[in-house]
Amino acid sequence: MKKRYVFGAIALLLLFFTSCQKKELPTEDGRLKVVCTVGMIADLAQVIGGDYVATHSIIGSGADPHVYKHTAKDIKLLQAADVILYNGFHLEGKMGSVLEKMKSKGKSVHAVAEAVIQKETLLKDEEGAEDPHLWMDVSEWRKVAQHIFETLAAKAPEHKAEMEANYNMLDLQLDELDNYARTSLQTIPKNQRFLVTAHDAFGYMERAYGLQVRGIQGFSTESEAGLKDLEELILFLKDNSIPAVFIESSVNDKNIRALIEGAKAQGHAVKIGGELFSDAMGKTGTYEGTYLGMIDHNVTTITNALGGKVPQEGCFGKLAQ
Ligand SMILES: [Zn+2]
Numbered sequence: 275m276k277k278r279y280v281f282g283a284i285a286l287l288l289l290f291f292t293s294c295q296k297k298e299l300p301t302e303d304g305r306l307k308v309v310c311t312v313g314m315i316a317d318l319a320q321v322i323g324g325d326y327v328a329t330h331s332i333i334g335s336g337a338d339p340h341v342y343k344h345t346a347k348d349i350k351l352l353q354a355a356d357v358i359l360y361n362g363f364h365l366e367g368k369m370g371s372v373l374e375k376m377k378s379k380g381k382s383v384h385a386v387a388e389a390v391i392q393k394e395t396l397l398k399d400e401e402g403a404e405d406p407h408l409w410m411d412v413s414e415w416r417k418v419a420q421h422i423f424e425t426l427a428a429k430a431p432e433h434k435a436e437m438e439a440n441y442n443m444l445d446l447q448l449d450e451l452d453n454y455a456r457t458s459l460q461t462i463p464k465n466q467r468f469l470v471t472a473h474d475a476f477g478y479m480e481r482a483y484g485l486q487v488r489g490i491q492g493f494s495t496e497s498e499a500g501l502k503d504l505e506e507l508i509l510f511l512k513d514n515s516i517p518a519v520f521i522e523s524s525v526n527d528k529n530i531r532a533l534i535e536g537a538k539a540q541g542h543a544v545k546i547g548g549e550l551f552s553d554a555m556g557k558t559g560t561y562e563g564t565y566l567g568m569i570d571h572n573v574t575t576i577t578n579a580l581g582g583k584v585p586q587e588g589c590f591g592k593l594a595q
Contacts, residue, residue, distance in 0.1 A: 306430050309355035311366050311373075312339055312570045313555040314409045315386060315422070317565045319359060322423050322441045326433040332369075335557050338524045340494040344369050352376065355495045357429055359422065362388035363396065365406035365553075367496070384425050390417045405493050407553070411478035411571060412452035419444060447590070451566055452482075454589040455573045459483045461582035469576060470507065470533070472525040475552035485576070490529040499529050508536040511544055518547030518579045524554040547579030561592045 288296040296509055306481035316331035323329065332348050333339050339361075349372070353357055360366055362385030373435045375382035387408050408414045423441040427434040437544035459467070460483075467485045469476055474489035488507060511519070511533070519534065521527040528545070537544045550572045556562025562571045570588040577584045587593050 275384055306426065307354060307356045308426070309351050309358050311360040311369060312553070313563070314415070314417070314565050314568070315359050315361065317555065317563075318415075318419050318422050318444070319426065321444050321564075322419070322437055323426050323430075324436060324440050326430055326436065327426060333366075333554065335563060336523050336554055338495055339365050339553050340367050342367060342369060344372060356382065357425065358383040359407055361386065361408075363391075363404050363406035363408075364494075367494075369466065382419075382429070385423070385457060386418050386421050390421045391580070397481065399474070399492055403493055406476050407475045407476070407493070408478055409565065409569075410476055411482040412448055412455060413482060414478060415565070416445060416448045416452070419448060447566055451569055451589055454584075455479075455483050456567065456578045458573050458582065458584045459485055462577060463582075464582045464593075465514075465515070466581045468514055468580070470511065470516060470519040471532050471550060471552065472520075472522045472527065472530050473552070475522065476550075479572075490533060491525075495525055504529070504532060507533055508542075510539060511537050512540055512542040515542075516544065517581070518545050520547045520550045520576070520579070522550050522552040523556070524552060547575070548575040550575060560594070562594070566590065567592065 305326055306323065308319050308323065308327045308329045310319060310329060310331050312333050313331045313335065316329045319327060320329040330351060332344070332351065333342050358373060358376065358381065360370070362370065364370060366373070373383050386408065386429050391408055391414060393404070399405070408418070419441065423437060427437050469479070469485045469487045471489050473491035473495050474487070474493050475487070476487045476489070479485055482485040488510060490503060490507060491497065519530055534544050534546070551562065551568040555564065555568040556571065561567035570590065571593060573582050574586065574588045574593060578586070
């Protein structure tokens with residue numbers, strides 16, 4: 275008789291542990307389906323949502339959101355989502371209006387940057403166009419992270435505590451990265467703090483961390499760069515004795531190469547200081563394929579190429595050497 279009780283107790287215990295495990299790690303179907311436009315949003319959503327969300331980024335590594343054309347498959351993914359997160363401020367070009375239409379039909383669609391960043395604080399060009407590249411200032415992107423946490427927690431209130439713990443940990447890392455960016459870029463000699471890139475994606479880095487930034491193309495990569503813009507930038511490079519310019523992983527490097535050639539013809543040698551992640555993160559599965567890694571890579575690469583000094587392995591010791 276006693277033996278039977280023991281077996282019964284073991285069976286009950288096993289049942290108890292399996293059901294606990296199921297609660298801890300829900301099945302694929304139980305997770306919140308979060309579809310995002312760009313990786314910089316999807317990565318935060320996955321870190322914050324942890325085991326309770328399955329995120330997908332429509333515009334992948336190396337792709338340019340300004341000119342991205344959505345496919346029929348993307349629309350299917352968006353329709354199947356429980357929550358859709360996008361940047362807004364016209365970053366997503368044509369897809370922005372598709373998302374607004376979905377929202378008007380009752381879908382859970384959230385423009386996460388637009389929701390927390392005051393329009394009046396945005397950078398603008400001469401024509402009044404707004405700069406959507408807010409992730410370049412980590413302190414601005416921290417506000418977006420908080421909004422993503424609140425949005426996901428409202429959708430899955432039963433997992434709010436776990437998500438809050440993930441969010442708090444992420445927020446500490448974002449704070450550390452923000453400080454790292456500020457102190458690193460300040461090690462660049464003052465007269466060399468010039469960042470020249472393919473398009474104007476780094477304006478918020480200029481505002482937050484004190485670099486002077488110039489891009490060949492404007493906020494969007496949609497329009498062609500004019501010959502006049504190139505000539506002006508060549509003079510700018512020469513006048514300021516700028517030693518390095520940077521290519522971007524999501525933008526064709528032909529304009530940057532023309533700039534280097536043009537400077538050379540004027541007797542000023544410029545090299546490529548490295549590849550930066552402007553509108554897309556690095557390869558999925560790598561550290562550079564996360565928001566923290568992307569910014570860490572940019573800051574470390576820019577600092578060291580322009581005569582400042584930071585360890586090659588970056589803020590968290592994780593950068594590929
Ligand atoms: Zn851009």
